[in-house]
Amino acid sequence: MSISLFYFVAFLSIFFALMVIFAKNPVHSVLYLIVTFFTFTIHYILLNAQFLAIVNFIVYMGAIMVLFLFVLMLLNLNEGSVGSKSNLLKMIGVIAGMCLIITLVGSARVLNASEPLVLQTQDLGLVKNLGKVLFSKFLLPFEISSILLLSAMVGAVLLAKKDIKRV
Numbered sequence: 001m002s003i004s005l006f007y008f009v010a011f012l013s014i015f016f017a018l019m020v021i022f023a024k025n026p027v028h029s030v031l032y033l034i035v036t037f038f039t040f041t042i043h044y045i046l047l048n049a050q051f052l053a054i055v056n057f058i059v060y061m062g063a064i065m066v067l068f069l070f071v072l073m074l075l076n077l078n079e080g081s082v083g084s085k086s087n088l089l090k091m092i093g094v095i096a097g098m099c100l101i102i103t104l105v106g107s108a109r110v111l112n113a114s115e116p117l118v119l120q121t122q123d124l125g126l127v128k129n130l131g132k133v134l135f136s137k138f139l140l141p142f143e144i145s146s147i148l149l150l151s152a153m154v155g156a157v158l159l160a161k162k163d164i165k166r167v
Contacts, residue, residue, distance in 0.1 A: 006046055013039040026072050034065045051127045 016036040023029040037060045044053035134142055 006043070009039050009042045009046070013043070027069065030065060030069045030072055033068075034061055037061045037065060048126070051130050054127070 013036060016032050016039065019032040020029050020036060023032055037056060041053045041057045041061070044050070044056060
């Protein structure tokens with residue numbers, strides 16, 4: 001893993017996360033959030049966590065963020081519909097921001113004092129190893145959850161189905 005590539009992707013993550021916050025248009029904000037999640041996927045790949053990279057790419061970028069984008073487009077938010085913020089909300093935002101800064105400074109102090117973490121096994125996040133554990137040790141819970149998801153899907157289809165009156 002190249003350290004310079006890792007820091008470059010970390011810089012991009014922080015940059016696009018700030019663009020999410022400071023974008024005036026909510027659609028642009030969601031698009032910046034999708035790019036931020038993509039940089040997280042790159043981080044997972046660099047850290048040899050392939051399963052997390054795939055799940056992040058499919059679930060967050062592919063499903064949730066596209067859903068957010070469609071909801072924002074359907075709401076048709078424009079600058080006139082968003083009201084001005086009250087002073088109480090501005091103070092709560094300042095207090096939350098100060099708490100975040102204090103947390104980041106405390107984390108930076110702890111990171112400087114500690115030794116780097118070294119994994120005992122280098123292939124910890126590989127999909128092959130996860131599949132072996134999932135289909136051997138956790139086979140019964142995996143199958144029970146698949147039956148639960150199947151029954152929920154059938155129930156959703158039956159609830160959404162229109163009643164057809166037969167003559």
